[in-house]
Amino acid sequence: KAGVTQTPRYLIKTRGQQVTLSCSPISGHRSVSWYQQTPGQGLQFLFEYFSETQRNKGNFPGRFSGRQFSNSRSEMNVSTLELGDSALYLCASSPSGVTEAFFGQGTRLTVV
Amino acid sequence: GDSVTQMEGPVTLSEEAFLTINCTYTATGYPSLFWYVQYPGEGLQLLLKATKADDKGSNKGFEATYRKETTSFHLEKGSVQVSDSAVYFCALSDSLSAGANSKLTFGKGITLSVRP
Numbered sequence: 001k002a003g004v005t006q007t008p009r010y011l012i013k014t015r016g017q018q019v020t021l022s023c024s025p026i027s028g029h030r031s032v033s034w035y036q037q038t039p040g041q042g043l044q045f046l047f048e049y050f051s052e053t054q055r056n057k058g059n060f061p062g063r064f065s066g067r068q069f070s071n072s073r074s075e076m077n078v079s080t081l082e083l084g085d086s087a088l089y090l091c092a093s094s095p096s097g098v099t100e101a102f103f104g105q106g107t108r109l110t111v112v
Numbered sequence: 113g114d115s116v117t118q119m120e121g122p123v124t125l126s127e128e129a130f131l132t133i134n135c136t137y138t139a140t141g142y143p144s145l146f147w148y149v150q151y152p153g154e155g156l157q158l159l160l161k162a163t164k165a166d167d168k169g170s171n172k173g174f175e176a177t178y179r180k181e182t183t184s185f186h187l188e189k190g191s192v193q194v195s196d197s198a199v200y201f202c203a204l205s206d207s208l209s210a211g212a213n214s215k216l217t218f219g220k221g222i223t224l225s226v227r228p
Contacts, residue, residue, distance in 0.1 A: 004155070006155075031214065033214065033215070033216075035216075035218075042218060042219075042220045042221060043201065043216075043218040043221070045215045045216065045217070048214040048215060050214065055214045056214040056215050058215070090155055090156065092156075092216075100158070101158065101216065102158070103148075103155035103156040103157070104155050105153075105154055105155045106155050
């Protein structure tokens with residue numbers, strides 16, 4: 001069965017722009033969560049969606065938002081990009097919670 | 113809040129050496145514990161997990177035992193291979209935190225390099 005698919009794999013944006021990242025979970029999985037990975041801060045939780053509802057949110061500014069569609073696909077959006085938003089953004093899917101979370105390969109965002 | 117502490121790295125070993133990577137945690141409830149591995153240019157792969165005290169997770173020769181009394185979940189392997197070179201992350205999911213089981217809290221990760 002296909003794994004978690006994240007698109008695009010690489011992205012270069014300019015400060016002040018906005019960006020949308022996409023995540024297609026494993027078929028049948030209803031939970032999608034997002035993480036930011038940076039060398040300095042490591043892996044930090046952004047938010048988690050289950051059946052189109054946000055169940056949990058990390059400690060990130062309001063510029064970071066997300067949503068989940070009825071087919072469980074999820075998008076995250078970052079507005080007014082800052083240099084510090086440069087990171088690997090990872091999406092994980094699971095049937096219900098994180099006890100069986102499967103990660104995508106990530107989207108590498110570079111803000112210049 | 114929840115936190116995971118991993119030993120400082122990087123770690124360099126010769127092939128067939130014994131591996132131990134330390135991990136301790138702080139959690140408010142009864143967490144599930146995980147080890148994830150990240151190969152270069154890849155996302156995270158679940159290596160093993162344990163959901164309650166004294167459980168032992170194992171996979172691909174790696175083992176870790178959930179020790180509630182010492183709040184630890186150390187990763188071990190008896191004989192490492194070059195192909196084990198990767199970054200290893202310890203993580204927890206706390207059953208009593210808001211949005212139970214919807215969030216993983218990770219340690220900072222440790223890079224393992226295995227020499228032939």
